[in-house]
Amino acid sequence: MSIKVRLFATLRNGRGKELIVDLETNRTPNEVINGLDIPTEDVAILLVNGRDGTLDQLLQDGDTVSIFPPVGGG
Amino acid sequence: MYGYAGKVLRVNLKERSWKVEALDVEKAKKYIGGRGLGTKILTEEVSPEVEPLSPENKLIFITGPLSGTPTPTGGRYMVVTKSPLTGTVACSNSGGYWGAELKFSGFDMVIVEDKADVPVYLNIVDDQIEIRDAAHLWGKVVSETTQILEKECAEKAKVLTIGPAGEKLSRLASIMNDYSRAAGRSGVGAVMGSKNLKAIVVKGSQKVQLFNHDQLKEVVSNCTKKIRENGVTGQGLPAYGTAVLVNIINENGVFPTNNFQTAVFDKAEEISGETLAEKYLVKKDPCYRCPIACGRYCKVDDIEGGGPEYETIWAFGSDCGVSDLGAVIKANYWCNEMGLDTISAGATIAAAMELYEKGYIKEDELNGVGLEFGNAEAVIEWTKRMGLRDGLGDKLAEGSYRLAEMYGVPEYSMTVKKQELPAYDPRGIQGHGLQYATSNRGGCHVRGYMISPEILGLPEKLDRFTLEGKALWAKIFQDLTAAIDASGLCLFTSFAMGAQDYADMLNAAVGTDFTAQDVLDAGERIWNIEKLFNLQAGIDPSQDTLPSRLLNEGIPEGPSQGLVHRLSELLPEYYSLRGWDTQGIPTVDRLNKLQISESALTTEEVAAGDK
Numbered sequence: 181m182s183i184k185v186r187l188f189a190t191l192r193n194g195r196g197k198e199l200i201v202d203l204e205t206n207r208t209p210n211e212v213i214n215g216l217d218i219p220t221e222d223v224a225i226l227l228v229n230g231r232d233g234t235l236d237q238l239l240q241d242g243d244t245v246s247i248f249p250p251v252g253g254g
Numbered sequence: 255m256y257g258y259a260g261k262v263l264r265v266n267l268k269e270r271s272w273k274v275e276a277l278d279v280e281k282a283k284k285y286i287g288g289r290g291l292g293t294k295i296l297t298e299e300v301s302p303e304v305e306p307l308s309p310e311n312k313l314i315f316i317t318g319p320l321s322g323t324p325t326p327t328g329g330r331y332m333v334v335t336k337s338p339l340t341g342t343v344a345c346s347n348s349g350g351y352w353g354a355e356l357k358f359s360g361f362d363m364v365i366v367e368d369k370a371d372v373p374v375y376l377n378i379v380d381d382q383i384e385i386r387d388a389a390h391l392w393g394k395v396v397s398e399t400t401q402i403l404e405k406e407c408a409e410k411a412k413v414l415t416i417g418p419a420g421e422k423l424s425r426l427a428s429i430m431n432d433y434s435r436a437a438g439r440s441g442v443g444a445v446m447g448s449k450n451l452k453a454i455v456v457k458g459s460q461k462v463q464l465f466n467h468d469q470l471k472e473v474v475s476n477c478t479k480k481i482r483e484n485g486v487t488g489q490g491l492p493a494y495g496t497a498v499l500v501n502i503i504n505e506n507g508v509f510p511t512n513n514f515q516t517a518v519f520d521k522a523e524e525i526s527g528e529t530l531a532e533k534y535l536v537k538k539d540p541c542y543r544c545p546i547a548c549g550r551y552c553k554v555d556d557i558e559g560g561g562p563e564y565e566t567i568w569a570f571g572s573d574c575g576v577s578d579l580g581a582v583i584k585a586n587y588w589c590n591e592m593g594l595d596t597i598s599a600g601a602t603i604a605a606a607m608e609l610y611e612k613g614y615i616k617e618d619e620l621n622g623v624g625l626e627f628g629n630a631e632a633v634i635e636w637t638k639r640m641g642l643r644d645g646l647g648d649k650l651a652e653g654s655y656r657l658a659e660m661y662g663v664p665e666y667s668m669t670v671k672k673q674e675l676p677a678y679d680p681r682g683i684q685g686h687g688l689q690y691a692t693s694n695r696g697g698c699h700v701r702g703y704m705i706s707p708e709i710l711g712l713p714e715k716l717d718r719f720t721l722e723g724k725a726l727w728a729k730i731f732q733d734l735t736a737a738i739d740a741s742g743l744c745l746f747t748s749f750a751m752g753a754q755d756y757a758d759m760l761n762a763a764v765g766t767d768f769t770a771q772d773v774l775d776a777g778e779r780i781w782n783i784e785k786l787f788n789l790q791a792g793i794d795p796s797q798d799t800l801p802s803r804l805l806n807e808g809i810p811e812g813p814s815q816g817l818v819h820r821l822s823e824l825l826p827e828y829y830s831l832r833g834w835d836t837q838g839i840p841t842v843d844r845l846n847k848l849q850i851s852e853s854a855l856t857t858e859e860v861a862a863g864d865k
């Protein structure tokens with residue numbers, strides 16, 4: 181299945197803004213961040229299709245995963 | 255006397271006189287200072303029914319006991335008065351260096367009374383006070399005024415001033431200090447303009463006395479460590495400023511666009527914090543003793559200066575449908591020069607754009623400048639015209655509520671208590687919406703920043719769609735925020751620090767023996783006297799609401815699609831947690847518990863009378 185991954189702030193360094201990753205079915209955001217070499221502690225906010233996500237939820241083909249490091253407020 | 259400077263400067267502009275009074279320390283401790291003590295004094299000295307732009311209103315510039323101390327971010331001051339925008343109590347908070355400098359001059363606050371017959375400015379060099387003529391400054395923008403005053407006053411003096419917007423009594427006028435720091439909201443600049451007071455220049459040479467130096471040193475080093483180790487205050491804010499929120503709020507589908515007609519902006523990336531850092535950032539621009547340094551200094555073409563903040567990028571960006579970040583930086587620059595609140599100015603242009611789109615504002619009112627969503631050049635031009643009250647800009651200077659009302663359709667104004675809402679669509683963030691509706695100064699995000707738990711996950715992640723527990727969270731955030739404001743620190747410290755940390759700092763600096771609960775209680779006391787002032791000013795609880803669009807029309811697209819704000823389900827629990835009656839009026843019981851009995855407001859009567 182194909183997952184759109186959107187990265188923000190410092191997570192973009194060396195990885196880019198937006199990637200399409202191909203995964204076997206029954207995979208989770210955990211596999212996504214491992215594949216991109218993102219340490220778990222750098223994941224402050226994880227959204228799946230714009231809604232609060234968890235690292236171990238099952239992804240569906242076509243999902244968008246947005247990942248933010250610790251960011252600011254305003 | 256520790257923490258506090260111990261003196262109050264009272265200036266009467268009509269008589270061109272001033273006197274120094276002793277600070278009432280017991281009262282100060284009860285309300286901590288800043289927002290708390292300032293509001294207490296306002297309630298005692300000014301009738302809540304006063305016309306905000308009349309000489310009878312007073313303007314209080316007040317620091318907290320931690321302002322000017324070695325505590326992190328201890329440079330802040332607040333402006334307390336009755337707001338010409340909302341009719342509520344106004345308390346606008348600003349950073350930079352001016353607040354600390356006032357403290358070094360030996361004063362905790364300046365209370366400005368009445369009105370000068372011609373433009374004047376106030377010059378303070380320790381205990382040397384002068385009321386000087388300001389004819390040569392009237393009409394000048396903020397940077398020019400500041401440069402002139404830096405030359406004609408004491409070396410390294412700090413300058414606070416209004417721009418043309420304040421002189422022309424715009425209800426959106428800010429008070430600026432240190433060039434680009436703003437006591438921005440609620441039209442406090444118009445109150446200053448109404449008094450013919452152009453500026454206050456301060457130079458001080460005194461140190462703030464501390465209760466226990468060593469203890470404070472230790473507490474400060476602990477707190478600074480927490481700030482540096484926290485992801486938001488140690489990494490996110492220093493690297494990107496507040497603008498990093500653009501993408502995160504947009505990804506959540508709660509980024510108000512085209513005057514809240516939708517909550518997703520397809521060009522968010524172009525106005526994001528990441529783009530700002532890549533294309534326009536010159537350097538960081540921190541306030542006094544701030545280890546966080548969220549402030550930005552940016553340049554585009556021949557324009558450079560402080561900012562823009564996230565809220566500003568939103569107001570002139572997505573809320574106006576504009577994706578040109580350079581234009582946003584220019585609009586921000588003109589707000590700082592004119593002395594306009596960026597949130598309300600941008601949001602008012604957004605409302606005007608919708609009024610134009612819907613056919614209420616007609617072509618012949620525009621005088622050659624476009625008013626369609628997405629017009630980047632237009633937001634710059636309308637900002638200038640708003641500041642100068644030129645043409646349709648004269649109507650815009652009144653704020654979006656009065657503007658939309660002039661066309662008979664106030665529902666197009668996205669305001670609470672006539673103040674423009676900031677950059678988060680509450681339909682997809684339920685606790686934050688409750689906070690908007692109940693804020694004592696109307697539409698505002700910094701009376702209780704529920705974005706922190708509901709979006710950023712600090713101190714823990716809450717589901718932004720649900721109602722459970724939100725009323726209690728909102729109340730605690732509101733109370734803690736009031737106490738932080740009162741102490742003279744920046745609210746951003748609270749991403750890393752809790753009530754106990756503030757208690758520790760106050761105890762070491764002032765010599766109090768506050769517990770964490772005492773700090774929250776002081777915050778609740780402040781919240782209640784603000785509420786009582788508002789009630790007596792005629793702002794009844796029916797105004798604890800949101801624009802009907804946000805209560806009745808679902809977000810049309812994106813991750814928060816279909817949602818409305820469920821305020822009526824949250825308000826009863828909130829009132830009950832506050833110890834207020836079902837109508838939203840503080841009860842005598844709770845007021846007694848908070849020791850609000852000696853208030854000049856005759857609080858018991860308010861509570862009893864409205865029941």
Ligand code: SF4
Pocket residue numbers: 327349350539540541542544545546547548549744745746
């Ligand atoms: S965090 Fe930002 S606004 Fe707060 S004191 Fe520091 S630089 Fe100023």
